[in-house]
Amino acid sequence: MLRWFIVISFICFSLISKVQGFVDEKLFNLGVRSGDPSKEGFVLWTRINEEEIADRNNLPVKVKLQVYEDEQCSLLAKEVDLETSEREDFTVKSDVTGLNPKSIYYYRFKYGADQYSRTGRAKTLPGPDYNGPIRLLVLTCQNKNTGDFNLYNKLALDAWADKIDYVYFSGDEVYEYESYDYECGCCCARRPRAFQLPSEQPSAINYKDFRAIRHEYLKDKKLQDFYASIPVISIHDDHEIANNWYGNQNSETKRAVIPGRVYKGMDHEQIAEDGLRAFELYTPIRCSEEKVGQTNRKKYFRSFLFGQTAKFLVTDSRSFRDGPDKDIDDPEKTMLGQEQLGWFMKELADWREYGLTVWGNQTMFERFSRCPVSCGKTRGLLNVDQWDGYQAEQDMIRQAMLSGPGSQNRMVWLEGDMHTYQQNHTVATSKEGHVLAKALGLMTPAVTSPGFKEEIGCCGQSSCVMSLFSKLCLCTNRNIKHFDADIHGYLLVTLNKDHVDWQVYDVSIDWLPEDAMQNLKHKCKGSYRYIKGKVKKLPTTK
Template sequence: MPESRLSRRALLRGSTLAAGAALLPGRAVAATPGAVFAHGVASGDPLPDAVIIWTRITPAPDATAGSGVGQPVSVRWEVATDAGFAAVVRSGAAAATVDRDHTVKVDVTGLAAATTYHYRFTAPDGTRSPAGRTRTAPGPDTDVPRLRFGVVSCSNWEAGYFAAYRHLAAREDLDAVVHLGDYIYEYGRGEYGARGGSVRLHDPAHEIVSLADYRIRHAQYKTDPDLQALHARVPFIATWDDHESADNAWLGGAENHTPGVEGDWATRRANSARAYLEWMPVRVSGTGPDVTLYRRFRFGRLAELSMLDLRSHRDAQVPATSKAVDSPDRTIAGRAQLDWLSSGLVSSPTRWKLVGNPVMIAPILLPPLDVHTTRALTDAVGMPSAGVPFNADQWDGYTADRRRLFDALAANAVTDTVFLTGDIHSSWAAELPLDAAAVPVSPTVGTEFVVPSVTSPNIDDSLGVPPRTASPAAESALLATNRHLRYVELDSHGFGILDVDPERTQMDWCFVSDPVDPRAGVRVGASMATRSGTQRLVPAPPLTP
């Protein structure tokens, strides 16, 4: 977000082709992997018997991302159980065409559960891509002793370097990386960088609107060496938030979209979605405007992960002081997705129910009010019945949807539900009460872990002050006012490590030393855990890598 656009962000801010393989017409490609496969490789959405593998090929020097030029070519792919590709178990060819910006995305099926695989692509001239590594999910009836995920969000190219991705790529203990949104940012050059100016500049230079614009921006991000390294090491499970299209996006528009200047919102939204689906290793259902990104992953009997889309179906945001935040006619998830989420959590056969949740669901109110004793006052002044939300772009701005979900969890005695959240460029741990004003008496229906941004500005960056100077007072006030909060840290950047076993789920918040230093170090800033059946959070010793 530009500084002049004051919104919530400012507040928290291979081998040759097999003989006989058919080649589609195309120009010869250069024989260097860096030129042909300049955007690396990636995998994602692991199932017990399948995983998506991805790359982009540059079939000619002028066939750059978003150019709309270049002949179709056939790209050979291989999946093996060994790094040397002596034991290839699946292979084939896929067409890379200008219609898909020469990206290649293959849903490889017929794989074994809980198995590490290696994959690569080969261009028509025999140039091989870098090799990637991925892993399938455990079978649905498997007793899984442990899962460990990297959890990230909000990676702004201009605000810093992706050291968080580098540190995740160096680990050997991750089953997947959960990306909760804002994988790219839509702003033009210099509009939303680091304190003191942009560290590196966006391409294209202007705010992205067209299909070509979004393709170019995705391509730029995938040239980052740390992001490439992470994609090549671990499968991603990703969803979008708003900056994959425009800031504060909703079904019919966005805060950062001016129809008279930037055209029709439906067209811009379709452009952003098409580019995202081309450039990301995600598995979706439906096509065109009916595409469905929310989806679910199961990891044996231990855990199920429901990934949400909280931008495509939501109503417009209203002012935080408006009674409209409580309207039962307004939705953040859409009725179909909310029903899918509620029924899935209620019926899940796994111990842990994880939710990939792009925006915070814990109530953050200034202050929390008892709806019964203060109703006359809140009705008289037209304010939300439970208190004024800190951020109406979150579930706090759509309280009826949250109430429906929380009531379903409470009525069905669902336990061990953990929300994994990004968006707000800061770190939080919260218990989820039915009534925030009645904590600690109020029942809780789950817990939430919110991870910091990879680079995007937060409190100290937005204020232009040194870290840990202005924020501690705000953190103390938030903790004192909202007693269901157990941890708040508003300054640091980095990532989360989520560790899941049958007894407890734990989050480690890992903070990089400086987001504008490409070689930044990392430390564990805090660790919190929720034990099975408790719906409560307690401090925990840091995880052992």
């Protein structure tokens, strides 16, 4: 009797699987992603593994996207027929519309009769009448070679539990090189994990290299779980292509330039185009095919409306920028380029109907100096690849922020790049020294990329050294109110119509066994509120 029960159960299970299909992790080996949410939809993404296609001569490959109202995938809200081929590198992307605002949906991709991707979760933006809180996770700089993506286990669970609404990734979502060489070669420096590029060069030089890098990152199971759980608003910075590259679109040649001996004699513009193509194909970003103005670049700068709570502006600070051949105070020197700058200034001026204006920036906006007084050609500035190298445009934007939303203490900018947590203020004062306007800047720590602590090796293990370094930075830069180069992690920012709350989290990047991940702590290093131009420290959450 037991034998017949087992046989019948097996037959029933096989029939059910045949009807419902199965998750094919080999076919959809890079997972699923969502991004660029709107009040009626989002962009959904996956990739078909061409090696698992039954008939590779039958192109294009036909895929079906299914969007559901429930996690069990029984209430179908939308179904879209899609196709892909070698031209798209077998990536599949769909800009889904026609959905309800501030609603959670579940989605999956289907190939053939019964092969499915994993189920992903996405969320639309609120409608124009919404004025409640928006919980925004802020991330930057995830180098797969220098640490493990431990933070994503909990963040994925938090997203599925609807504890986070959306994500802003400020750049350096992937890195262009095989391995990271620490400037300090002592025994305390972390041992990087490396993988080999198809070109066998130390850094990516063609599309095949950039493609291999994207695959290397997206095969990570922690990252797949996270990307499947929540929409990410992404923008590239430099490492998606090459360290400190610049688009050079205001020059006569309009050809990108990449510093460094590795790229000497190579076609820098072609490398930039290949890197940007990989960024666009492998990221759920809403982008048109049209070039911006008279440039060779597409429009990645864009805006998002969080109801009446906030307007979120994302700029692209790499594609159009001038290089270091122009002086830092040259009035014609630009980071954003004419078209993007005009758009950004117009958006900053149109702020009154929103509670907050939030700027998704990449590199540090406010001044950062190595000494308290101006000295030398660069006036003691630490890094002119940041906004300090573009002072006329920096001053123009600062003035627009402070005369617009900053005049009501309703301007916030978010940034990354420096692998530290920072709290910055920019202020406008009267002749008598009274503060007339203020804007708040928050820099999120790196996910895994090495900071000052790792770069100086054994000395970085000393809490006294790190404390001294932080105090020195605060002493020489009065605009910086908090500086911490001792952590890896993220910011969780809650946007309200009249104030901003945020928490800073520190998470270990050590490569840990699976059983150790269950007890991994996300240490809250501080909880704060910005209201009426003042920052108040809140009780730290556990």
